Amino acid sequence: MLTKRIIPCLDIKDGRTVKGVNFVSLRDAGDPVELAEAYSNSGADELVFLDITATEQKRKTLAELVRKVAATVNIPFTVGGGISSIEDVDILLQNGADKVAINSAAVKNPQLINDLAAKFGKQCIVVAIDAKQVEGKWLVHLVGGKVPTEIDLFDWVKEVEERGAGEILFTSMDHDGTKAGFANEALAKISEMVNIPIIASGGAGSKEHFCDAFIKGKADAALAASVFHFKEIEIKDLKQEMKEKGIEVRI
Amino acid sequence: MSIEKRKVSEKVVIINYGAGNIQSIKFALERLGYEGVLSHDAEEIKSADKVIFPGVGEASSAMKKLKSTGLDKLIPLLKQPVLGICLGMQLMCNRSEEGDTDGLGIFDVDVIHFEKTLKVPHIGWNRIKELKTPLFEGVAEQKFVYLVHSFYAPVCAETIAKCDYGVNYSSALNKDNFYGVQFHPEKSSSAGEKILENFLKLDLRS
Numbered sequence: 001m002l003t004k005r006i007i008p009c010l011d012i013k014d015g016r017t018v019k020g021v022n023f024v025s026l027r028d029a030g031d032p033v034e035l036a037e038a039y040s041n042s043g044a045d046e047l048v049f050l051d052i053t054a055t056e057q058k059r060k061t062l063a064e065l066v067r068k069v070a071a072t073v074n075i076p077f078t079v080g081g082g083i084s085s086i087e088d089v090d091i092l093l094q095n096g097a098d099k100v101a102i103n104s105a106a107v108k109n110p111q112l113i114n115d116l117a118a119k120f121g122k123q124c125i126v127v128a129i130d131a132k133q134v135e136g137k138w139l140v141h142l143v144g145g146k147v148p149t150e151i152d153l154f155d156w157v158k159e160v161e162e163r164g165a166g167e168i169l170f171t172s173m174d175h176d177g178t179k180a181g182f183a184n185e186a187l188a189k190i191s192e193m194v195n196i197p198i199i200a201s202g203g204a205g206s207k208e209h210f211c212d213a214f215i216k217g218k219a220d221a222a223l224a225a226s227v228f229h230f231k232e233i234e235i236k237d238l239k240q241e242m243k244e245k246g247i248e249v250r251i
Numbered sequence: 252m253s254i255e256k257r258k259v260s261e262k263v264v265i266i267n268y269g270a271g272n273i274q275s276i277k278f279a280l281e282r283l284g285y286e287g288v289l290s291h292d293a294e295e296i297k298s299a300d301k302v303i304f305p306g307v308g309e310a311s312s313a314m315k316k317l318k319s320t321g322l323d324k325l326i327p328l329l330k331q332p333v334l335g336i337c338l339g340m341q342l343m344c345n346r347s348e349e350g351d352t353d354g355l356g357i358f359d360v361d362v363i364h365f366e367k368t369l370k371v372p373h374i375g376w377n378r379i380k381e382l383k384t385p386l387f388e389g390v391a392e393q394k395f396v397y398l399v400h401s402f403y404a405p406v407c408a409e410t411i412a413k414c415d416y417g418v419n420y421s422s423a424l425n426k427d428n429f430y431g432v433q434f435h436p437e438k439s440s441s442a443g444e445k446i447l448e449n450f451l452k453l454d455l456r457s
Contacts, residue, residue: 002416003376045376071278076397076438096274121308123372123399166372197374250376250395
């Protein structure tokens, strides 16, 4: 049986790990390469690096970081943040990233998903979607959740699958930073709509929350940052609890 | 001391034909103390002690790249241990349903798509079992490995490891000096590194 995955997310700014609470205030949580290795050793199934200040100048820095991570860790990792072209993806994959996550660029130019899937294979294309509820309707948001769009979350989920996304990383902006649990209802709906893996993100505060995301939210993987960075939850303990609840897990 | 020296003198070529994340394989070899040479040069590949045939992406376009460099003719004739990884393994089979692609015909099996009822790609960590050959020496049954794929080789006479995703399928194949693994040993934590190391030591056992 395929296991459910636990994925620490490292938000990167200027080559350092940071985590925003609701994406606004930033706290330093260490050196990314060191942290990546520690997570790999502690039982993380995968890692995600999001360069939250991705600009033209960041490209080289990020490629160098990807190379250092790939040389060090022996588990897969995804890189995202400001990726908007085939060239961006090519550089990251060539430096050793296993997958890339695209977000705003896919909303602005949906054809990018088709192009990337055709060139690199859908298995390495993760489409990240930030959404929050506006007047009871789940709407896709851009620029780290700051800019709302008119796009319905569930329509977009369906479209990115059809265009060739290999996985969907769904972040609920309503839940992110709250530590009150994942958006399980929306997650379950997404998971049943599509036939590609769903990574849950936003709201992890306890081990129970992760279990809920897998059982109620039907997620294939769950991602979190600060609860891991500040050792509020140890991955080993989390996986033990998942196992006790009958969730298939790699220990 | 002598082991270290032996590692350095071992020539490992990673076939570089523009398909996939070969940097990760090179890094994994470095962590094990080996230097991997990336090459698509026939003489370089033929002179290697070990050959790694990677591959990520779509079967027909990867096969086209192999053909354009003549590597499709070279690989089946290699005499040293060859390890196909992921799409590399699939291309070593007779054919693939993906893009209706004729493979290298090393393994006598056809690669097909997973059932539509399953989530595809099969991404993540799954167990390998019924492990055979020295490739898996010291690797426990039911160990977890990391996989990313939408197509698979059914169980056949050349199966040396199985994995269960809706169906029991070939997680590894072997014929003579040719080995193929569906999973990514370079991304499969310590179990993956053990399997890679076993491959790198294959001919030192005789």
